[in-house]
Amino acid sequence: MDTLTIIRAGYKPIQPTITPAGESVTYEEILPDHRLRPYIYCYWQLKTKAPLQAPFTYRVVADGCIDVFFELDRPEASFVMGFCKRYTEFELDNAFNYVGVRFLPTMFPQLFSVDASSLSNRTEDLGAVIPSMARFVADRFAPDLPTPAVWQRLDDYFLQHLADIDFNQDPRLYGAIATIMQKSGVLNLEKDIDSGISPRQLRRLFEYYIGDTAKTFSKVVRFQNILRAKPSTQNLRENKLFYDAGYYDQAHFIKEFKSLYGVTPSRAFGR
Incomplete structure (x- = not known):
């Protein structure tokens, strides 16, 4: 692609x-x-x-x-x-x-x-x-x-x-971004991303083009995928979907969700 x-x-x-x-x-x-x-x-x-x-x-x-x-x-x-x-x-x-x-x-x-x-x-x-x-x-x-x-x-x-832009299609950056998106932000960055450059170089690329680290961007991608799935509060509670999304436990999920959204998952999805 x-x-x-x-x-x-x-x-x-x-x-x-x-x-x-x-x-x-x-x-x-x-x-x-x-x-x-x-x-x-x-x-x-x-x-x-x-x-x-x-x-x-x-x-x-x-x-x-x-x-x-x-x-x-x-x-x-x-x-x-x-x-x-x-x-x-x-x-x-x-x-x-x-x-x-x-x-x-x-x-x-x-x-x-x-x-x-x-x-x-x-x-x-x-x-x-x-x-x-x-x-x-x-x-x-x-x-x-x-x-x-x-x-x-x-x-x-x-x-x-x-019309005047020379687009920089750096495969090291966009390969890493593609991997993060394909895995819905749930990945081990060191093991799953093979960019061919050092972690420090990759960090510089992410900070310049994204605005933060690959780890932080992955958290946002994971959070956005949960929003897109529109889970019900009951599904989150009974099916433990937060484990599938890479969270350690329910408390970890609720804390990070509230930081990214502003309210708890139960208030955000409201059903």
Whole structure:
């Protein structure tokens, strides 16, 4: 399989469905142009249909990706959120309309030559990281822009940018990532990954292109695979699925899940 399709084929990062505000807040994911899909998992929009009675707390779970996002009402303020090894909560106003770009793992550093580890576990002003993209967002987006035009302008920008990129298809890095994904993050890194380079070199590649170590990335992949499986609380308890997912015991599973998601598995799956 070509390097550019390894991650897209093997990884589908999940964010929780919006529930706390009922139907007043919506979250939608939109596919980019097919030529961008090896690099960008989706565009997304998080918005209120009407002003809420109180500020809104939005939780982002660990997904292994880097996101760029901005509010259509204030496009002059744009941000980039790096790889995070735990959940993150954002305190939003009672009315908002956020647009975002979710890059597949390794792709943001590939496209913009930015060390992913410099963004890990934080949100930075996009203008301080990629000034040209921040200017594009500020100049080309506005509150009254029709939604289809939002996606089209993002497509046009990234397609034009992609034309000038010399993609580094390092088989040592992508071979290791493919192994982690094929094994759903449940593996012995020293035994199962034969990259042909030293652990220190592999660590440097992961930190630059992913934002953290292969071990941490594997934990996120394992967690995301559990989310995708959508197990019931009863199955988790009776069938001991946490053993199959590589956890030592139930307490280990609950602790790590809560760190990555923000709540316990019973609250997350709720059935």
